Structures are given as structure tokens and as C-alpha cells.
Amino acid sequence: MTSQRIMNLLKEMTLEEKAAQLMQLVAAFYDDGDEGQITGPMEAMGISEAEVNRAGSVLGVSEAEKIIKIQQAHLAKDRLGIPLLFMADIVHGFKTIFPIPLAMGCSWDTELAESSAAVAAKEAxxxxxxxxxxxxxxxxxxxxxxRVMESTGEDPYLNALFARAMVRGFQGSDLTRDTSHVAACVKHFAAYGLAEGGRDYNTVDLSERSLREYYLPAYKAALDEGCEMVMTSFNTVDSIPASGNRKLMRDLLRGEWGFDGVLISDWAAIREMIAHGAAEDDREAALKAITAGVDIEMMTPTYVHHLPQLVAEGLVDEALVDEAVIRILELKEKLGLFDNPLRGADPEAEREVIYCDAHRQVAQELATKSCVLLKNEGVLPLHREQKVAVVGPFAQNGDILGSWSWAGSRETALQLGASMVKLAGDNVVLAEGNGIMSMSKEQLQQADAAVQEADVIVLALGEASEMSGEASSRSNIQLPGAQLQLIQAMKRHGKPLAVVLFNGRPLDLHGVIDQVDAVLEAWFPGSEGGAAIADLLYGVANPSGKLTMSFPYAVGQIPVYYNHYNTGRPKPAEDTEEKYVSQYLDIPNAPLLPFGYGLSYTTFDYSALELSSEVMTPEQSLKVTVEVRNTGELRGVETVQLYVRDIAGEVVRPMKELKDFHKVDLAPGETAKVVFELGEDKLRYYHSDLSFASDAGSFEVFVGPNSRDTLQARFRLIK
Structure with missing residues (x-):
């Protein structure tokens, strides 16, 4: 029920004020001086000072003092005293930067992800x-x-768990009373991750059944957790740009799902309907977006310029504008802005809270759990008495935060080399070796000199942060050639060789994993990344991360993912000589490294897979039990994964689908009995008529350390 305060405000607002409330501008429109003056970008965007003064929200400003000044100046000019909403991309940390979300997913630790979001919210x-x-x-x-770096991976079930966790962390339990949390905005609705060719902003084309089966569950999970906002995607869905897609936004999101929160476009996405070929001009774009149910237009003026006239001509019902305004005002009210427009902004507390020791500790723990050991032939963990040469562009580099870390500091990020020196002192020697993209003769000479007395060489390699993230698609996802050359140059020394990778996407690892003795995938690990990786390299911590996105054998396989369908002519084995099956002639079908994969410094043995019954009914779930034994010499954490295959469905079903997982922490020689509860509800899927149900018949259960290496059993569902 809309409050009387908001209804009274709505009655007082002119149509022009309503349209302006739907406009979001960047902070550059506001001087951070005492007068809060409007600045130059106004002219380029073609909007007036009066329109800026009536705008409803601001994007991308930070620091309490600046926001307080802008808010106070705005309130002095706004006729009705409606406060601004301040928004920003706080994707994996604000000042304290956590591992990128793809790395976070590899922790398989939703509680820790929730804690990271709570820290980010508090700082913001x-x-x-x-x-x-x-x-x-x-x-x-x-x-x-x-932008795979912003996702938690290729699995809808796991993505949904992380989406829920992040919403809980950002929003807390009471946004009105608890000013240490912020409203969350799930994005990008919908199916942005399916851009053709992996090219950002590109076309998306998929069936509605696949949309519902794979791409919608994580958004829905975020909304079920109470997420306050949704952002539209740049792409088309069913050949209609998302920001003007009435079926997607008004019918599905608002109608079927009942979402009554704020829907915001991505940057300029409403005007981009013109480039898509779905609108002739700004006027038509505004008409389509408001009809679809988009409340806030980010950084284009189609609403403020055209909605009043569209209403006057009877092409837009003013009630559509009113409902958008009401949703925005309700969010401002829920955040307590009408009573306290400055909310949690506090310059003194800001200095104490930002990047404090407690926050850095959470960042280091998550970085430690997010790293994935991809290969280890007895090189790791290192011993502190060993002479270690750390070589490569990330040996002494703070560019380990990754994209969407705009408020973080590379200067204060803990570097790998310095963190290793802190643990092992003079036994660690550092050399740059090369840059990200190039290697000079002098750099190579320094590297050769550094490794002369070394027992082990650690190469710190990877992408610059600008090489992944938005607008950073790559057709060649190998390491740059200069870094592959450095591997070969160091390999000639004949010493054990370990690689630490800093990157924002799964890479084509040829020239790396086949050339060295150990590979630790560190991703972009955030502010405390250097310390976390040093602890892992020296065995202070034991790697436990598991991949949530497959690593391709070659780019030609892409997309390659674990929950794929079978074909009518499946390849029976990788070494088959049969030609007329679904295969490549020059590479395997399987990825280089599968979903769920990750090694430890210890080893685990799986045995005694048992089902409580060979028959399941809708009323009677199954217990799936497996024994996991630590067969190594070190304590370790194993993520035990449960997958299911529906042998014959009404539509073709994936070869495997993740349904559950449990973490076990085992001492050497210790055995754990892991028990999963598998119910009929986890066997349901979208049928050809879009009904959501299970089918009677045979199913396979798989349990193991990853999606490839599993024990299996069968049961039947009887209905």
C-alpha cells in the first residue's frame, strides 16, 4: 500500500517533474562545491538546468562529503524537497575489493560471499x-x-544460490532502520550472458524454454530474496531490445513474477533501441520503454524530453508515468531518505570503516578460498627455506583488483612478490621478466639473473584488468605471446616451474599447463590477493577452490559447458576412430578442465555410493550417501558435488545437472559419510508447453569432486 506521503507528493508534482524523476544522471552534472552547481555535460545531453535540478537519481559519485553537498544543494532547489537516490556499481567490493564474482563462485562458499556483500554495503x-x-x-x-568475470559461472543452481547470498549481504534485513546496508539491483535482465560470439552488447537468440530453464533462475532467486531493483540488459530477447520488451518486463517480470520494485535501464539502453532498429527516434524509444515498464532511464533524456508530450497526445497514459514515479518514491521512502536525506553518509565514520582490518580479513579469506589449483606435480607447497624466484608482470604489480573496482586502490593492494618476501624473506627474489604484452632484452636478462640461484621459479602471469570486464571481449583467450615466451625462457633453466594466473576469464591454457609443473588460478583476487596467494603457495593454507566455469581445450569448442545435451550420434570415447559421430577431427569434445574441478595439496578418495532406495516418489525422497576419505598427508576441504541426469525426458535433458553440494573438512586419514537429500522437486524442468514438472522414469545420480570424475547409481521416479 502506497503511503499517504507519497500520494500527496504525486498530486503536487507536475508532469515535467514526474518525467525528471525518472532520469538518472552521472555525478559530472553536479559540481562538488558548496553551491552544487550544474556542470558542462548538460549541454552535450541537451537538457536544461531545471531538468537536472528535478532529476531523481545520481550515478557514480562516492565519498560522504561530496554526496552530502550534492544532496543538500539539490534539496535547496527542488520545489517539493524530494531527495536524490545515489547509485553505483559496487560489484565485488567498494574500497575493500574482494575477488571478482567468477572467483567468488569458485569458493562455493555462499556465506562468505554474503559477508563480502555486507562489507561492501557498509563501506558504500x-x-x-x-x-x-x-x-x-x-x-x-x-x-x-x-563480462564473465562478473558472473559466478555456468550453472543456474549455483548462480541462484550466490545471487540470493549477495542480496542478503547488500540489503540486510531492514533497509529503513539499518543504514549500514544498501538496496541491491540484480542485472542484466535478461540473458545478457548469451551474447553471440562472446561479443559484448551483441544479439541474444534463444527459445523461451531455454530462457526459463537456464537464464532466468538466478534473477528470480535474487527477487525471491527481496532484491529491490532490476536492471535491463543491452541485448535483444526474442528480437526485441530488453529495455522496450513489454513481454519480458511487464508480462513476465511484473505480471507473472509480481515484481513491484524499480526497473532501471542500463547505460543509454533506451536510446540504443534506435541503433537496434526497434525505434525510429527518441520519442518512439521513450514510448516503448515506459510501455514496457522501465522506471528509470540511465543517462539519456528520452523520457524527460518526450513523456509529457506523449501523455498530452494520449499515446501514453499518465498512470504509467505515475506508477514509475511511485516505485521510485517508495524506494526512497524505504531507505528513509524523506526523513534523513543524508542517510548513512558520515565523513568521520567513513575514515574508520573504509578498508579497515576486519574488512581486509574477510577479503583475504575469500581470496584464499577462491583460488583454484589446476595442476601440481609435487612443486607446491613451497618451503620457506627454498630459494624462490618470482618472475613475471604480476610479481610486483597491484593490478590485481580486476574490472569494476573503481573505488579500490591498486597502490594499497597487497602484491604477490612482497607478500612472499614477508613469509620467506631473503629466500625470495623478484624480477619483472616482461610486461603484459611485451618483453625486452633487459627484462629477460634480469629474469635470467634472478633464477640463477633459485630452487623453484614462480611465474606470475595473466591479463591486465582492462583485458576483461565490460567491452573487453577477446577472440584469442590465450596468454599474450610475450608471456608464453617467458615460460619457454624460464623452462630452459631446467628448474621446477609454477605459474600463478591473474585473469578475469577462463583461458586457453595451451603453452602454460602443458609446459609447467604447477598452475594456481588466482583470478583477480582483490585487495588482499597477494597475501592470500602467498599463504597458498607456502602451504599456510590449502587450496580448496573449484571451477564454476569450464576451461576450454580450444576456442573452437566455445561454448563448452558441463550441462550440455547429448546428440543422436554421441562420441563413445575420446580415442574412438569412428568418424560419423559428433566430434572435432583435431581436438577433443571435452573441455580442458571441467566444471567443479580443483585440486588440493592432499588427496580424496570417493567410495560406497549408496541410495536409500532404487525408487523415488513425489512423497518419498532419496538419501544419497557417499564416503569421502582424506588419503593424503595434509588437512583439506573437499567440495562434494551431486549431479543428476534424467535419462529420457519429454524434451532432451542435460548429461548432468548440479543439484547439491557439501563441503567436508578432513584431517589426514579421516573419512566422512556425506548424505544428500534428493527429492522429486529437484527433478522438475520446463517442458515444451512451459509447464514445470518432473517425468516418471529412470535417472542417474553422480557424486564426485567435479562434473567429470564421478561415481554413479540409478533410480526410478514413480508417479
Whole structure:
């Protein structure tokens, strides 16, 4: 029920004030001086000072003092005293930067992800922000797309769990009373992660059944958790740009799902309907967007310029404008802005809270759990008495935060080399070796000199942060040639060789994993990344991360993902000589490294897979039991994964689908009996008529350390 305060405000607002309330502008429109003056970008965007003064929200400003000044100046000019909403992209941390979301997913630790979001919210809120454009819930299968770094991976079930966790962390339990949290905005609705060719902003084309089966569940999970906002995607869905897609936004999101929160376009996405070929001009774009149910237009003026006239001509019912305004005002009210327009903004508290020791500790723990050991032939863990040469562009580099870390500091990020020196002192020697893209003769000479006395060489390699993220698609996802050359140059020394990778996407690892003795995937690990990786390299911590996105054998396989369909002519084995099956002639079908994969410094043995019954009914679930034994010499954490296959469905079903997982922490020689509860509800899927149900028949259960290496059993569902 809309409050009387908001209804009274709505009655007082002119149509021009209503349209302006739907406009979001960047902070550059506001001087951070005492007068809060409007600045130059106004002319380029073609809007008046009066329109800016009536705008409803601001994007991308930070720091409590700046936000307080802008808010106070705005309130002095706004006729009705309606406060601004301040929003920003706080994707994996504000000032304290956590591992990128793809790395976070590899922790398989939703509680820790929730804690990271709560830390980010606290830092953002004390700096004056009200809304974060996160979590990104896009399912991803193409590592050429740079924005895979913002997702938690290729599985809808796991993505949904992380989406829920991040919303809980950002929003807390009471946004009105608890000013240390911010409103979350799930994005990008919908199916942005399926951009053709992995090329950002590109076309998306898929069936509604696949949309519902794979791409919608994580968005829905975020909304079920109470997420306050949704952001539209740049792409088309069923050949209609998302920001003007009435079926997607008004019928599905608002009608079927009952979402009554704020829907915001992505940057300029409403005007981009013209480039898509779905609108002739700004006027038509505004008409389509408001009809579809988009409330806030980010950084284009189609609403403010055209909605009043569209209403006057009878082409837009003013009630559509009113409902958008009401949703925005209700969010401002829920955040307590009408009673306290400055909310949590506090310059003194900001200095104490930002990047404090407690927050850094959470960042280091998550970075430690997010790293994935991809290969280890007895090189790791290192011993502190060993002479270690750390070589490569990330040996002494703070560029380990990754994309969407705009408020973080590379200067204060803990570097790998310095963190290793802190643990092992003079036994660690550092050399740059090369840059990201190039290697000079002098750099190579320094590297050769550094490794002369070394027992082990650690190569710190990867992408610059600008090489992944938005607008950072790549067709070649190998390491740059200069870094592959460095591997070969160091290999000639004949010493054990370990690689630490800093990157924002799964890479084509040829020239790396086949050339070295150990590979630790560190991703972009955030502010405390260097310390976390040093602890892992020296065995202070034991790697436990598991991949949530497959690593391709070659780019030609992409998209390659674990929950794929079978074909009518499946390849029976990788070494088959049969030609007329679904296969490549020059590479395997399987990825280089599968979903769920990750090694430890210890080893685990799986045995005694048992089902409580060979028959399941809708009323009677199954217990799936497996024994996991630590067969190594070190304590370790194993993520035990449960997958299911529906042998014959009404439509073709995936070869495997993740349904559950449990973590076990085992001492050497210790055995755990892991028990999963598998009910009929986890066997349901979208049928050809879009009904959501299970089918009677045979199913396979798989349990193991990843999606490839599993024990299996069968049961039947009887209905």
C-alpha cells in the first residue's frame, strides 16, 4: 500500500517533474562545491538546468562529503524537497575489493560471499550511497565475453544460490532502520550472458524454454530474496531490445513474477533501441520503454524530453508515468531518505570503516578460498627455506583488483612478490621478466639473473584488468605471446616451474599447463590477493577452490559447458576412430578442465555410493550417501558435488545437472559419510508447453569432486 506521503507528493508534482524523476544522471552534472552547481555535460545531453535540478537519481559519485553537498544543494532547489537516490556499481567490493564474482563462485562458499556483500554495503553506505548495481546473475558459457568475470559461472543452481547470498549481504534485513546496508539491483535482465560470439552488447537468440530453464533462475532467486531493483540488459530477447520488451518486463517480470520494485535501464539502453532498429527516434524509444515498464532511464533524456508530450497526445497514459514515479518514491521512502536525506553518509565514520582490518580479513579469506589449483606435480607447497624466484608482470604489480573496482586502490593492494618476501624473506627474489604484452632484452636478462640461484621459479602471469570486464571481449583467450615466451625462457633453466594466473576469464591454457609443473588460478583476487596467494603457495593454507566455469581445450569448442545435451550420434570415447559421430577431427569434445574441478595439496578418495532406495516418489525422497576419505598427508576441504541426469525426458535433458553440494573438512586419514537429500522437486524442468514438472522414469545420480570424475547409481521416479 502506497503511503499517504507519497500520494500527496504525486498530486503536487507536475508532469515535467514526474518525467525528471525518472532520469538518472552521472555525478559530472553536479559540481562538488558548496553551491552544487550544474556542470558542462548538460549541454552535450541537451537538457536544461531545471531538468537536472528535478532529476531523481545520481550515478557514480562516492565519498560522504561530496554526496552530502550534492544532496543538500539539490534539496535547496527542488520545489517539493524530494531527495536524490545515489547509485553505483559496487560489484565485488567498494574500497575493500574482494575477488571478482567468477572467483567468488569458485569458493562455493555462499556465506562468505554474503559477508563480502555486507562489507561492501557498509563501506558504500557510510560513503553516502544508497543502491548498488549488483549482483550480476547472468549465466555464462562463453569466456570470450569479458563480462564473465562478473558472473559466478555456468550453472543456474549455483548462480541462484550466490545471487540470493549477495542480496542478503547488500540489503540486510531492514533497509529503513539499518543504514549500514544498501538496496541491491540484480542485472542484466535478461540473458545478457548469451551474447553471440562472446561479443559484448551483441544479439541474444534463444527459445523461451531455454530462457526459463537456464537464464532466468538466478534473477528470480535474487527477487525471491527481496532484491529491490532490476536492471535491463543491452541485448535483444526474442528480437526485441530488453529495455522496450513489454513481454519480458511487464508480462513476465511484473505480471507473472509480481515484481513491484524499480526497473532501471542500463547505460543509454533506451536510446540504443534506435541503433537496434526497434525505434525510429527518441520519442518512439521513450514510448516503448515506459510501455514496457522501465522506471528509470540511465543517462539519456528520452523520457524527460518526450513523456509529457506523449501523455498530452494520449499515446501514453499518465498512470504509467505515475506508477514509475511511485516505485521510485517508495524506494526512497524505504531507505528513509524523506526523513534523513543524508542517510548513512558520515565523513568521520567513513575514515574508520573504509578498508579497515576486519574488512581486509574477510577479503583475504575469500581470496584464499577462491583460488583454484589446476595442476601440481609435487612443486607446491613451497618451503620457506627454498630459494624462490618470482618472475613475471604480476610479481610486483597491484593490478590485481580486476574490472569494476573503481573505488579500490591498486597502490594499497597487497602484491604477490612482497607478500612472499614477508613469509620467506631473503629466500625470495623478484624480477619483472616482461610486461603484459611485451618483453625486452633487459627484462629477460634480469629474469635470467634472478633464477640463477633459485630452487623453484614462480611465474606470475595473466591479463591486465582492462583485458576483461565490460567491452573487453577477446577472440584469442590465450596468454599474450610475450608471456608464453617467458615460460619457454624460464623452462630452459631446467628448474621446477609454477605459474600463478591473474585473469578475469577462463583461458586457453595451451603453452602454460602443458609446459609447467604447477598452475594456481588466482583470478583477480582483490585487495588482499597477494597475501592470500602467498599463504597458498607456502602451504599456510590449502587450496580448496573449484571451477564454476569450464576451461576450454580450444576456442573452437566455445561454448563448452558441463550441462550440455547429448546428440543422436554421441562420441563413445575420446580415442574412438569412428568418424560419423559428433566430434572435432583435431581436438577433443571435452573441455580442458571441467566444471567443479580443483585440486588440493592432499588427496580424496570417493567410495560406497549408496541410495536409500532404487525408487523415488513425489512423497518419498532419496538419501544419497557417499564416503569421502582424506588419503593424503595434509588437512583439506573437499567440495562434494551431486549431479543428476534424467535419462529420457519429454524434451532432451542435460548429461548432468548440479543439484547439491557439501563441503567436508578432513584431517589426514579421516573419512566422512556425506548424505544428500534428493527429492522429486529437484527433478522438475520446463517442458515444451512451459509447464514445470518432473517425468516418471529412470535417472542417474553422480557424486564426485567435479562434473567429470564421478561415481554413479540409478533410480526410478514413480508417479
Amino acid at each position: 553506505a557510510v560513503s553516502g550511497l544508497h543502491v548498488t548495481f549488483a549482483p550480476m546473475a547472468d549465466l555464462v558459457r562463453d569466456p570470450r565475453w569479458g
